[in-house]
Amino acid sequence: MDFLYQDPYPILNDDTQYRKITSDYVKVEQLGDREILTVDPKALELLAEEAMNDVSFMLRSSHLQKLRNIIDDPEATDNDRFVAYNLLQNAVVAVDGQLPSCQDTGTAIVMAKKGESVYTGADDGEALSKGIFNTYQKRNLRYSQIVPISMFEEKNSGSNLPAQIDIYAKKGNSYEFLFLAKGGGSANKTFLYQKTKSLLNEKSLDEFVRERIMDLGTSACPPYHLAIVIGGTSAEANLAAVKKASAGYYDHLPTSGNMAGQAFRDLEWEKRVQQICQESHIGAQFGGKYLTHDVRVIRLPRHAASCPVGMGVSCSADRNIKGKITKDGIFVEQLETNPKQFLPETAPHLEEPITIDLNRPMAEVLAELTKYPIKTRLKLNGTLIVARDIAHAKIKELLDAGKPMPEYFKNHPVYYAGPAKTPEGMPSGSFGPTTAGRMDVYVDEFQAAGGSMIMLAKGNRSKAVTNACNKYGGFYLGSIGGPAAILAKENILSVEVVDFEELGMEAVRKITIKDFPAFIITDDKGNDFFENL
Numbered sequence: 001m002d003f004l005y006q007d008p009y010p011i012l013n014d015d016t017q018y019r020k021i022t023s024d025y026v027k028v029e030q031l032g033d034r035e036i037l038t039v040d041p042k043a044l045e046l047l048a049e050e051a052m053n054d055v056s057f058m059l060r061s062s063h064l065q066k067l068r069n070i071i072d073d074p075e076a077t078d079n080d081r082f083v084a085y086n087l088l089q090n091a092v093v094a095v096d097g098q099l100p101s102c103q104d105t106g107t108a109i110v111m112a113k114k115g116e117s118v119y120t121g122a123d124d125g126e127a128l129s130k131g132i133f134n135t136y137q138k139r140n141l142r143y144s145q146i147v148p149i150s151m152f153e154e155k156n157s158g159s160n161l162p163a164q165i166d167i168y169a170k171k172g173n174s175y176e177f178l179f180l181a182k183g184g185g186s187a188n189k190t191f192l193y194q195k196t197k198s199l200l201n202e203k204s205l206d207e208f209v210r211e212r213i214m215d216l217g218t219s220a221c222p223p224y225h226l227a228i229v230i231g232g233t234s235a236e237a238n239l240a241a242v243k244k245a246s247a248g249y250y251d252h253l254p255t256s257g258n259m260a261g262q263a264f265r266d267l268e269w270e271k272r273v274q275q276i277c278q279e280s281h282i283g284a285q286f287g288g289k290y291l292t293h294d295v296r297v298i299r300l301p302r303h304a305a306s307c308p309v310g311m312g313v314s315c316s317a318d319r320n321i322k323g324k325i326t327k328d329g330i331f332v333e334q335l336e337t338n339p340k341q342f343l344p345e346t347a348p349h350l351e352e353p354i355t356i357d358l359n360r361p362m363a364e365v366l367a368e369l370t371k372y373p374i375k376t377r378l379k380l381n382g383t384l385i386v387a388r389d390i391a392h393a394k395i396k397e398l399l400d401a402g403k404p405m406p407e408y409f410k411n412h413p414v415y416y417a418g419p420a421k422t423p424e425g426m427p428s429g430s431f432g433p434t435t436a437g438r439m440d441v442y443v444d445e446f447q448a449a450g451g452s453m454i455m456l457a458k459g460n461r462s463k464a465v466t467n468a469c470n471k472y473g474g475f476y477l478g479s480i481g482g483p484a485a486i487l488a489k490e491n492i493l494s495v496e497v498v499d500f501e502e503l504g505m506e507a508v509r510k511i512t513i514k515d516f517p518a519f520i521i522t523d524d525k526g527n528d529f530f531e532n533l
Contacts, residue, residue, distance in 0.1 A: 006260040008301075009241075012252045016322050018331040021050055028173075028327050035327075037118045037173040041127035043330050044120070047323050048131025050332050051179040052108055055321040056100045056141055058335035059091055060248075063225075063318045066293040067091075068342040070223070070284065077288030081348035082377075083480055084223075084284060086517070087316050090483035091339035094430075098140060098423040099485035102221075102317035103430040105141040105420055106181035108132045108163035111244065117173035118325075125165045136160040140421040140429050142505050144184070156504050166240075177323035178249055183315065185435045185458070185481065189220040190242060190312035192235055199307055200230075205269075210276055212311060216291070217530070218282060219435040219459025221481030223290045224313035228273060231300035232308045238300065242310035245296045247320035253298065261301035269297040285458070285480060286519050287375070287529070316482035350377070353517070358382030362411060362453055369454070369475050372520055374529045378477065380516040384415040384456065386509040388434050391500055392442045399449060408498055408510065409451035413477075416457035418505040419495065420484070428492040428511070432484030433458040436476065440465050447472040456518060460530035469522050476522035478529070491516045 025043035232238030436457035458481035
């Protein structure tokens with residue numbers, strides 16, 4: 001048999017529109033018959049800084065158009081349109097460069113292909129990290145990286161470093177990049193399933209997809225760009241392909257395989273999976289058609305004894321951006337600078353929400369909420385307590401030590417969130433909800449102690465939360481995941497730290513809100529919106 005080799009991921013074309021940053025820091029030198037692209041490490045620092053800045057405040061035009069398509073689709077539900085409209089409004093606020101599109105400004109990830117005729121004479125990872133560091137220091141972004149000091153002691157790094165930086169070799173004298181800001185919600189919706197040959201038939205694959213789509217839920221802020229990768233020379237190769245496919249990096253792969261084992265997109269299964277997602281009726285967070293904007297199904301070669309299947313998403317904060325360094329200069333993908341053009345002239349018509357005054361005693365607020373069924377749209381006004389993972393762990397330590405539940409947790413609803421930095425002259429930085437499910441383990445114990453009686457966050461929750469709310473008379477309210485910038489600008493009036501200040505973005509805060517949008521997801525009667533789906 002003849003030797004056969006090809007690029008395993010043959011991207012057939014690249015229609016990315018780039019903007020030029022500068023011609024500085026690059027030059028071409030001759031080494032014998034070879035042209036060497038000499039790149040000053042400052043070029044890497046500058047590119048990373050620009051890319052992470054742009055992707056924190058702007059989105060791709062194609063993504064924004066898909067949001068507009070939801071509003072224009074007569075088959076979309078009112079809830080679908082409501083979420084899409086809010087996400088477009090959020091993009092209009094974020095593009096001003098003060099409030100990032102999402103409060104979780106993410107783990108910085110760099111995937112690069114360095115030509116073998118590119119010379120930097122430096123540690124490229126260090127230079128890229130410095131650029132990322134610069135952006136997170138200068139802009140109103142959140143530091144989300146927790147570093148281990150020992151097995152159980154952790155601290156916030158205070159810089160959002162370390163970043164994930166993966167650099168691969170390729171032919172030529174250009175340097176290509178994909179930058180991602182990956183929030184925890186969407187990162188946590190990456191799944192690996194170790195399957196076998198028995199999956200690879202029409203019936204089994206269809207059943208598998210229908211079952212596993214439910215693993216996604218809504219906690220990662222749909223509508224999603226969904227990627228499913230079947231096969232892979234290893235589990236690691238499979239998941240790396242999932243991440244790139246969800247970022248649109250593999251959109252121009254071939255659409256059929258060959259004996260060299262090239263990766264390809266299966267367009268038929270992309271349509272089938274999109275239909276399955278629509279039939280799930282999960283919709284754009286609160287029921288409907290648009291769990292996903294689109295689907296990419298990638299097929300890879302595999303070992304005869306293995307069939308890894310990976311699934312992952314890029315969420316409504318679709319923060320992916322390309323870059324490149326060539327002999328002509330430093331370039332970054334051009335993102336949309338005028339998202340307002342995608343907004344319709346008038347907002348989608350919706351029934352008026354129910355206004356809830358949170359500044360009344362907790363018993364009165366609970367008595368008001370119990371009048372309404374799940375799915376009821378609310379407009380919240382008053383005081384919230386803000387607490388998330390580490391603060392909940394701290395409060396559990398208090399309870400375990402025999403101390404009482406803090407009064408602020410008993411007197412006010414709790415909003416699961418962690419803000420980005422506050423821009424000068426504004427009351428709040430971007431301040432959207434975090435994933436509710438991470439706090440599920442605390443709910444029964446906290447409600448038994450009189451706390452967490454009303455919870456506000458994003459995404460679906462476990463049966464344990466439904467049971468606790470039924471037992472103790474509590475409620476879980478769903479907030480739209482994604483529009484963190486517009487919430488900060490229009491719905492949050494004041495923010496103050498009230499406990500655990502040393503935790504930074506994880507500290508307990510008290511915030512005052514007006515007309516804050518929410519839905520009743522889980523009520524005091526044992527009803528749960530997502531379970532009913």
